[in-house]
Amino acid sequence: MKSLTLIALFLAAAGPALSFAAKPNILFIAIDDQNDWVGHLGGHPMAKTPHLDQLAARGTTFLNAHCQSPLCNPSRTSLLLSLRPTTTGIYGLAPWFRALPEWKDRVTLPQYFADHGYRTAATGKIFHAGTGAPGAGAGKGKAKANTGAVAAPVRPEFQVTAPFGGVGTRPPQKLIPATPMGNNPLMDWGVWPLDNDDTGKGDYKVASWTVEQIKSAPKDQPFFIAAGFFLPHVPCYATQKWFDLYPDDDSVLPQVLKNDREDTPRFSWYLHWNLPEPRLNWVKANNQWRNLVRSYLASTSFVDAQVGRLLAALDEAGVAENTIVVVWSDHGWHLGEKGITGKNTLWDRSTKVPLIFAGPGVTVGQRCLQPAELLDLYPTLIDLTGVPARTDLEGLTLVPQLKDAAAKRDRPAITSHNQGNHGIRSERWRYIRYADGSEEFYDLKADPNEWANLAGRPQHAAVIAEHKKWLPKIDLPPAPNSASRVLTYDPTTDIASWEGKPVLRRDPIPE
């Protein structure tokens, strides 16, 4: 890790490039907790996302892109540093990476583009804490960012920021019954506000500010403008018109297999042991399943419309031709699959994300089935824009696939949820290894819902061994001051620890 830091310092000392006249702009769009329930991705047959689909049609979309961690802070930290969570030890909602001495001065993706002549601007949720250090860019009503101790930043992550985003207007009280594990205020969904007016929503304001930034961007300097949308993160509040896109009957429900967890190791439960996101049993018992699914889909369609406003602004400003647009989400979300709602799993529903590139250097109309990882964004944007390459990034450039979607890539997509728990996703297969050594293996071609765990079947031994080779060589324990959704395991005692509390083999699975 020391050598990485030294290289970073050397690169920083080399100074900014002076010539940037021909560089394309970058519009960097983040969506929070958006799984593959996006029209052209096919994760949900009814999902209506015309603007994302249109963007995909004029660029390259990845149908097998995965986060490096199924949780906001570690996923976003990984993406913006191009370092795996297993390299930084950042697995929980804390710490903020700048609080760690190794990464205090690490040049993030937007900082690197600022170093190379770009004007950088952002609003909403880009980092877990918004546009920079905890407390920045959060906006009223945003989820409290529990990001730990903060080191004074050497310099801001973005040059221009605005504190928009988050939930925005909220109902006076929760719209659904009190949820288990403390009735967390974020665990809520439904029609809100009632007057069909979207303008009070955090994401609407994010889009409005970003539109202004695009239109007023200086013409003699390339821009890196980042918009971070909060929905469909819970609480999934949307106005009635977005609900009206979806039938109010059980045809919206995802397919789930009864007793799907019977063949998954007990350790798979430890990854989401005790959380405010309700289990499917509670959601069903409280007649909330359809409401949750429709609220999530409605929120997705609303965010899609905000993306549409940004794309229209590029056209209106006359910069669409010379702007690279990239859309990503930090991880997926379960809506009943495998008996849960929420994230924090190593299955496709939680790891698979939309990833779309369009603009200069990107082939039009491609659908890429090769695995891709979110930490590839940093080297890919470097490669696409021609700013100097860095040798200290753990991602791979996706430019070969952006030119030709069939271009083979050896490395699968690797997702880690705390030390020792890893999912390895290739074009066809998924291998999961938990910290206690238990395993899962799925054939996504035959079994896209990952219902039949094939681990231990002798006929798959060779292909399982191929996947095992990709388990991270560096696999750090949680960094100092890690908190919130942190899981550790001691193989000598066979005792796991979830958020600091021991979990024993005999403990009942929390409902």
Ligand SMILES: [Ca+2]
């Ligand atoms: Ca998230």
Ligand SMILES: [Ca+2]
């Ligand atoms: Ca199963």
